Amino acid sequence: MAPEKVTVEFLNRWKAEGRPIPALTTYDYPTTRLLDETGIPFLLVGDSLGMVVLGYPDTTHVTMEHMVHHVRACARAKPRALLAADLPYRSYESPDQAVSNARRLMDAGAEAVKAEGGRVIQPQVEALRAAGIPFIGHLGMLPQHVVEEGGYRKKGRSESEVKALLADADALTEAGALAIVLELVIPDVARQITRRIPIPTIGIGSGPDCDGQILVTHDLIGTFPWFTPGFVKPKLNASQLMRQAVDDWIREVGR
Ligand code: KIV
Numbered sequence: 001m002a003p004e005k006v007t008v009e010f011l012n013r014w015k016a017e018g019r020p021i022p023a024l025t026t027y028d029y030p031t032t033r034l035l036d037e038t039g040i041p042f043l044l045v046g047d048s049l050g051m052v053v054l055g056y057p058d059t060t061h062v063t064m065e066h067m068v069h070h071v072r073a074c075a076r077a078k079p080r081a082l083l084a085a086d087l088p089y090r091s092y093e094s095p096d097q098a099v100s101n102a103r104r105l106m107d108a109g110a111e112a113v114k115a116e117g118g119r120v121i122q123p124q125v126e127a128l129r130a131a132g133i134p135f136i137g138h139l140g141m142l143p144q145h146v147v148e149e150g151g152y153r154k155k156g157r158s159e160s161e162v163k164a165l166l167a168d169a170d171a172l173t174e175a176g177a178l179a180i181v182l183e184l185v186i187p188d189v190a191r192q193i194t195r196r197i198p199i200p201t202i203g204i205g206s207g208p209d210c211d212g213q214i215l216v217t218h219d220l221i222g223t224f225p226w227f228t229p230g231f232v233k234p235k236l237n238a239s240q241l242m243r244q245a246v247d248d249w250i251r252e253v254g255r
Contacts, residue, residue, distance in 0.1 A: 006041045006082040008112055008134045008178050014211070015200040021212025023202055024220065027053050027070045031217065032077035040081055044114065044214065045071045047086040047144070052218040059143045062088040064101055068108045075109020084136055085110035089144045095127030102133045112178065116142040118168020122175050129176035137172035139165055140206065141184035156189030165189060166196065173197045181214060182206040205231035
């Protein structure tokens, strides 16, 4: 699917060509290598790391140290896929802080950074772009705000939410974002945003009409069986296979 190194320039080209962009999260060396061998073009070291790898209840516990450690591990796989990484909670509260933390992720091997929010982080996005750091936006349900918002709720239900989403998508585009993740956005609204902006939208739980789709890999392959979002249709029950393999081995040892 991706025969050559995928660079940030590919994303816009693929949108223009109407070529869908599949993307998955990754957090370690072997998973990055395995996913990359499938030819997937886009991998994200997401701060979902906090939940599916580190066992925290939400992403607000993830630190820069966690992200740098895991980005380094993923980058050691030298993926052909574009490797992006999340700026974690409270790591981009000012333009200067955003640039210095994004540089740490880039030095660790990320090729682009992602952060949550629209107009409120426009100065940070402009500063990142001025520093030559490729930026991916994230709108809709913002997991780093789950505590204040009191849960994971679909966005774009009311007229005011739709207006805000459109204004945020425009602001990120103007500030120089190279793509925007749309999380839990009502599908009609996600389609509207996708048609409106020239940069790709990458949906998660936002219907089929985004330019790309991203999933948390653990949800797709069933390695975090205790919770799977309703919009995911897992392709594998890896936890079950693991339990079976371990049971078989325990029986062998007991023989
Ligand atoms: O942290 C993450 O994994 C993400 C994706 C779900 C988009 O932000």
